[in-house]
Amino acid sequence: MTQQESTNRRPIETLTAGEHVSDSQGVHEIVHVLGMQDGGAREITLTLRPLGAGKPWLMRHPEGTPVWAATPEEVREYADQGRRLAVAEQLYKLADDIVKQRLPLPNYTLFFSAGVVESRGDLDRWAAYVGGEVRGGTPGDPIPAVTVDRPVAGRLSLNMHAQCQPEPIVVEPSVGAELAAKVQAEVDALRPKVRKLVKQAENADPVVNEALCADPWHEQPTEPTEPCPACNDQPPSKA
Structure with a gap:
């Protein structure tokens, strides 16, 4: 989802730092907004940081120019993709360095954590991929998690862990x-x-x-016959 699917076009001067814009290259976070008067037209410059690979860059347009503001779905999609690419890049580099630099590999365990994923569905996807079983999610062990030790070669293994937030506690009627x-x-x-x-x-x-x-x-345990000495309240009248 990028420019073609977003219908959220806003004048450039209404955008603020922390919001996101989208174009054919992806989604970018607005880091800084600067307005400058250039002759008769006022120009707005946005400093943008791509979600994912790429360096910060500047977007400059006259005031009133419509800009594509990214939807929450676009922001989440590109942020997730950016994290995937960043992790993959480091793993590729590690694998390349192990081979090219002939790094020593005694018996060891390589740990990888996906952290706290957003939903139980995401956790189930990791469990299915690594061939593990989700444990937890009970009153005694409320945090659902999957941990797997996968053999690599000899005594070498890969330890992978992921978890999600516990389910809300439901009070029985x-x-x-x-x-x-x-x-x-x-x-x-x-x-x-x-x-x-x-x-x-x-x-x-x-x-x-x-x-x-x-x-x-x-x-008094019985009905009084005299007025109260403090407030002069009268005893109940007898019919």
Whole structure:
């Protein structure tokens, strides 16, 4: 996906550092934006860094010129491809140097890690390629990973490792229902105390005590016959 498939054309002066543009050569990150007045026309210069192989270069156009802004899919595709090419280039160089420089190779293990891939599907692709089994992804071992020791020659081997993020923890509906029932029981237990406090607030003399009265008079096990000595709250009237 490049210029032909992208429909995101924007005036060059609206682009900022950190965004990406695309052309027939690929996708490029905007490193720096510079605006300069040249006679009657203002020109915008973008310093671009290719995603993948290539050196930084300059794009210069008059203000208002439409430029192809790369889509997120294009950015991800070219960033992945750039990493592949960079790794392949180093592996080719290593292989070439081993042969040309006759580098000594005693018994050893060559380690290669693909790091943390984006999805379980990507991890399964690595597992299929190296002939390994994905382990983990359980409550006791939440991180799915594949590790393989592949024989190369004699006692020489290649150790390859890749992993992905653990799957989100799913709370069973029964656990949620149990928690909701526990909270509801605690709320129900508080209701009588709340009603008592509301009644106390309604009957309290605001001149004597603007706050809720804390006198033990209100906590008597039987109905009081005298007014509260603190807030003058009256005992319940008898029908």
